Amino acid sequence: MPAAARIRSLLALSLCALGPAGALGGGSLADPIPSARSADEAARVAAVTTPATTFTAPEPFEARPAGAGTAMNGRYAAPLANLPPARGMDVVLGEALFEKLWVPAPTTTRASDGLGPLFNARSCAGCHPGDGRGAPFDGTTRVNGMVLKLGRPDLAGLPGHPVAPDPLLGRQLQDRAMPGVPNEGAVGLDWTEEVVPLSGGETASLRRPVARVTPALAPETATSLRLPPQLGGVGLLEAIPATDILALADPEDADGDGVSGRAAWVHSPSSGTTRLGRFGWKAEAASLADMAASAFSTDLGLSTPLYPDPAGDCTAAQAACQAAPTGEDAGLRDGREVSGEALGLVTAYLAALGQPTRERLDDPQVLTGKAAFHAAGCTACHRPKFVTARDGADPARSFQLIWPYTDLLLHDMGPGLADALPGADATGAEWRTPALWGIGRASAVLGRPASYLHDGRARSLLEAVLWHGGEAQGARDRVAAMAPETRAALIRFLESL
Numbered sequence: 001m002p003a004a005a006r007i008r009s010l011l012a013l014s015l016c017a018l019g020p021a022g023a024l025g026g027g028s029l030a031d032p033i034p035s036a037r038s039a040d041e042a043a044r045v046a047a048v049t050t051p052a053t054t055f056t057a058p059e060p061f062e063a064r065p066a067g068a069g070t071a072m073n074g075r076y077a078a079p080l081a082n083l084p085p086a087r088g089m090d091v092v093l094g095e096a097l098f099e100k101l102w103v104p105a106p107t108t109t110r111a112s113d114g115l116g117p118l119f120n121a122r123s124c125a126g127c128h129p130g131d132g133r134g135a136p137f138d139g140t141t142r143v144n145g146m147v148l149k150l151g152r153p154d155l156a157g158l159p160g161h162p163v164a165p166d167p168l169l170g171r172q173l174q175d176r177a178m179p180g181v182p183n184e185g186a187v188g189l190d191w192t193e194e195v196v197p198l199s200g201g202e203t204a205s206l207r208r209p210v211a212r213v214t215p216a217l218a219p220e221t222a223t224s225l226r227l228p229p230q231l232g233g234v235g236l237l238e239a240i241p242a243t244d245i246l247a248l249a250d251p252e253d254a255d256g257d258g259v260s261g262r263a264a265w266v267h268s269p270s271s272g273t274t275r276l277g278r279f280g281w282k283a284e285a286a287s288l289a290d291m292a293a294s295a296f297s298t299d300l301g302l303s304t305p306l307y308p309d310p311a312g313d314c315t316a317a318q319a320a321c322q323a324a325p326t327g328e329d330a331g332l333r334d335g336r337e338v339s340g341e342a343l344g345l346v347t348a349y350l351a352a353l354g355q356p357t358r359e360r361l362d363d364p365q366v367l368t369g370k371a372a373f374h375a376a377g378c379t380a381c382h383r384p385k386f387v388t389a390r391d392g393a394d395p396a397r398s399f400q401l402i403w404p405y406t407d408l409l410l411h412d413m414g415p416g417l418a419d420a421l422p423g424a425d426a427t428g429a430e431w432r433t434p435a436l437w438g439i440g441r442a443s444a445v446l447g448r449p450a451s452y453l454h455d456g457r458a459r460s461l462l463e464a465v466l467w468h469g470g471e472a473q474g475a476r477d478r479v480a481a482m483a484p485e486t487r488a489a490l491i492r493f494l495e496s497l
């Protein structure tokens, strides 16, 4: 069947049975099979993933961040090169759904409707252009791709959602709505700026955003601005054995290095259990299926079997929103605006996003910067290497040496980066270490200067590092104090990732 016809059938006319077990077919959704490594294999993995100690030459396989799936064509997030051909069609269909522009119901097409009532964008790709990080706020228009999370920490939450939603506006401010439904307002940003001194007489200017919402929010409502992260390699992050991540956690800082690291435990709607959180700036989603379903619901206002309410983030207080027509269709076996099979395809697409080959890694300045990265203590959180779980059903992601530069744990990053809104299992000050792979290509993918950190406040990689506080204060101070040419080399190394 041609792709377009298959998408139509998936979204509106499919009669194929999708029982609870098969409802999310397409991607691999379970926690990766516990590594079950033999002692011998565990020792080999430990040896190969230990951070480097010499920096005179690149390490073996360092040029291939996504293992055998690394794309050689230099594109940002091309599909994993080792994907079995049989998976290719699901990935193509998933990409089409990721890029699809949804419209409000009712329409005659049925296949593409159900957007809203409240929404922030009309497609996934609208906020994740080229699978790269979202556009920074340009100071004049809407918050491009960025979203404002809302909550009431002073009210009791629900199981799995410790923070209560805003009683009027829900969990996120949607600045767009379908005709006849009022949107929730607009967000503008004000900036405060301060100059910080660095060694060698250099300085940096750090700006911090303050969200200005019109009409004004209730004073008790806490907010958190979030920039869309880049998506390359997310499937490989999902394939890291949970045991290997938990082995890095040191919540009581038993080793006394000032860096603790804590696992986030979150409710996972796809498995119905509590699982290790991996995705989102506060590790609020355990799997790509959970993350995609939550994006469908909150960002686009589309229901899935995992978040079945067609009104998405509308609250009981929003009558026009609750009364709006939906795109749900009794002809669908699971009845949702986005079927379980379509969600599975989007998940399969995300799971297959790779990373291109690294370049310039034998450049002497890059090697100097890499040594500085290790010496400054960055690897305490930005763990260079992992080996993914063995998974015979998913050969492209199985047992690969990958180079993501994250531990996927939560760290207290200090008051400078904190906001007042806790996450599912993170305080306002805790953030999940973001992967650094691909970060050097962020501006090229976006087509204009990219911005960094959870709210896009950093206009350069150096600014991002200088905002580090809390557990990362020592590493940040070492960067501020290092010789200017070493600092320049460190940035050059980050740009080479």
Ligand code: HEC
Pocket (backbone or CB within 6 Å): 098, 120, 121, 122, 123, 124, 125, 126, 127, 128, 145, 146, 147, 226, 227, 228, 229, 230, 231, 234, 278, 279, 280, 281, 282, 284, 288, 291, 292, 295, 296, 299, 300, 346, 350
């Ligand atoms: C309105 C903008 C917007 C839209 C539309 C959107 N996203 Fe996102 N996406 C974000 C933001 C912001 C985050 C970070 C969320 C957080 O930290 O809580 C994010 C995070 C993610 C992540 C986690 C990445 C990581 O490394 O942690 C994935 C995966 C993702 N989005 C996939 C999707 C998919 C699939 C869709 C469409 C169904 C989608 N997004 C639609 C803004 C958007």
Ligand code: HEC
Pocket (backbone or CB within 6 Å): 259, 281, 373, 376, 377, 378, 379, 380, 381, 382, 411, 413, 417, 431, 432, 433, 434, 435, 436, 439, 451, 452, 453, 454, 455, 461, 464, 465, 468, 471, 472, 475, 476, 479, 494
């Ligand atoms: C204690 C853990 C920790 C240490 C140590 C640490 N980082 Fe980070 N890093 C984080 C976390 C968490 C964030 C996200 C913070 C946020 O967005 O508010 C981050 C964000 C970043 C970013 C921005 C990423 C993005 O996607 O926007 C860069 C670049 C970065 N770190 C580089 C470094 C460098 C270089 C060092 C060493 C000098 C370092 N980090 C040390 C935890 C750490």
